[in-house]
């Protein structure tokens with residue numbers, strides 16, 4: 600089985616809190632049977648562009664350091680192999696593209712394969728969920744999205760507002776993904792996707808990685824059962840073969856009970872089986888759906 604995770608903030612933690620233990624360790628990834636771990640370069644709090652660029656350089660250096668310790672980079676999710684751990688770069692907050700469209704190709708060469716248009720603050724591309732729902736992509740945002748699509752970088756709508764989400768769906772040819780998002784019908788939070796958004800995203804050929812953050816999953820106790828309710832709902836919205844994991848490890852201060860780090864994936868896989876999903880659905884959610892999504896770019 601290939602287990603893939605569409606989002607973790609480990610690189611940011613390594614450079615901003617060096618020495619602090621991270622959720623992701625090679626031991627835990629191996630124990631959990633993870634084949635592909637996406638590592639986001641996260642923009643952090645609003646800052647001048649020069650500082651953001653410096654931060655990204657430091658995260659890239661940290662990744663090079665991990666590679667020197669034997670971590671293996673994947674340049675496409677199809678490189679995921681059962682029994683081995685590989686790492687793919689993404690971007691969370693596209694401020695670094697504000698220098699111009701040519702920067703997109705530079706990050707693509709470094710192996711960046713997905714990029715979230717915004718984090719939780721407005722940038723030159725678009726407006727996040729927490730500012731307003733209605734503003735569409737900015738003209739530069741639309742150009743940048745089209746360039747990302749041309750370069751086969753998956754456009755990530757997690758954190759983006761609804762106006763931007765629908766501009767990507769309606770004005771551009773390639774389906775986006777939500778790398779770490781949950782269902783608004785089950786937990787009313789602006790970070791979560793509405794049923795309307797989920798249906799439209801799935802019918803366009805998009806993908807949703809379920810975020811493990813309890814505050815996005817429920818207002819009560821959070822266990823594997825809570826995640827199962829979200830997976831059930833995603834399937835009802837048309838998500839068969841188009842949903843998976845977007846843990847947000849190293850970006851969330853609380854975790855579901857029994858799902859503290861990647862070493863706990865086997866228990867989650869067993870919970871999916873125990874819930875009655877057939878083996879095809881389990882392997883799709885575990886990782887095959889993310890890999891096949893990249894085939895649609």
Ligand SMILES: [Zn+2]
Nearest residue numbers: 691758779850
């Ligand atoms: Zn995030």
